[in-house]
Amino acid sequence: MTSVNSDFVFGRHAGIDFLKTQDVGRINKIFLQQGVQADFASQVVYLAKKKGLIIQNVPKNKLDRLVQGGNHQGLVLAVSSFEYADLDQLLNKFEAENHDAFLLMLDSIEDPHNLGSILRSADATGVDAIIIPKRHATGLTSVVAKTSTGAIDYVPVARVNNLVQTTKELKKRGYWIFGTDMEGTDYRKWDAKGKTVLVIGNEGKGISPLLKKQMDQTLTLPMVGHVQSLNASVATGVLLYQMLTSRQG
CATH class of the missing domain: 3.30.1330.30 (Ribosomal protein L30/S12)
Incomplete structure (x- = not known):
């Protein structure tokens, strides 16, 4: 740690x-x-x-x-400082337990309130771990802890140097990588069973171009209103409950 x-x-x-x-x-x-x-x-x-x-x-x-x-x-x-999990140790643990883990990767989420809210949704839906980058993103702070209302203590968060390289390593371990995109597949058709990673992009820029190239499939949230975007934590919550429905069903 x-x-x-x-x-x-x-x-x-x-x-x-x-x-x-x-x-x-x-x-x-x-x-x-x-x-x-x-x-x-x-x-x-x-x-x-x-x-x-x-x-x-x-x-x-x-x-x-x-x-x-x-x-x-x-x-x-x-x-004392909030602690980060070691990603390799987590992955080895999941494999030893023969557990098809669900991982949430956050590409440069900058608002600590968003990260705290995402932690709450992750805990509620059984996310096994969250992956964040070491640079250009919020880390685990007091604001994150307060917004998470305790979820920060139950969902492991790992920080990595390079999300693209991490995604490639996860693919080698058998994980399927899903991201969000305006032109993706309707999220309600998403099959989230098996070893799965969901990638959520930055609040303003979305998923970075190099990381988006690593996606096995992209998902979209259909919108009928005038504002064609959702807050990052809200969109994540919707997708995580579809994941839970898929994996339980």
Whole structure:
């Protein structure tokens, strides 16, 4: 596992979930706002005592500065860096278990809110792992963690140097590669069974040309409105539920 920069987890749902699920070594400090609701404060104190952690009670403006105006809801955790999975280890594990994995590859998603929302959908639909590039894309940050409402702890995320090269390696391992395109096959006809990778493109540019050449098939979401595009996380959610329907059916 490789780690990135230290960060914050904030917000009541994300913070409580992190306290419940993460090892004590991941949590550096707990900042609790002075005067928060007694029942919520008691819950934080209980979880902190279980892990032997000390709570620092601070004024609201201190929390505001820590998260730069984010909606902390009275709770901020200073945490060790979020960890990325090793892709080779994941693939070897799937093969050892004879598991036809479903992987989601994100080509330079830049908005951390989109990545967080995609993590939520991935967890809900049983995605085995997410692959992102090391450059020109958002990584696992506190904003991603909060938006994912805990899904960041359950869906492995691997970072790679080159998506095109990674796609070629996945093909050698027997994976079929599907991407999104305005001229693709109707997504409702998508057969997502077997070892499958779905590639989602950048919010503005879509899938890069070199990566698009690696697609075995492209999929499109039919639209009848005036705006012929969807938010990246919304489009991903629609496609992932088609994947789930296909694989369950």
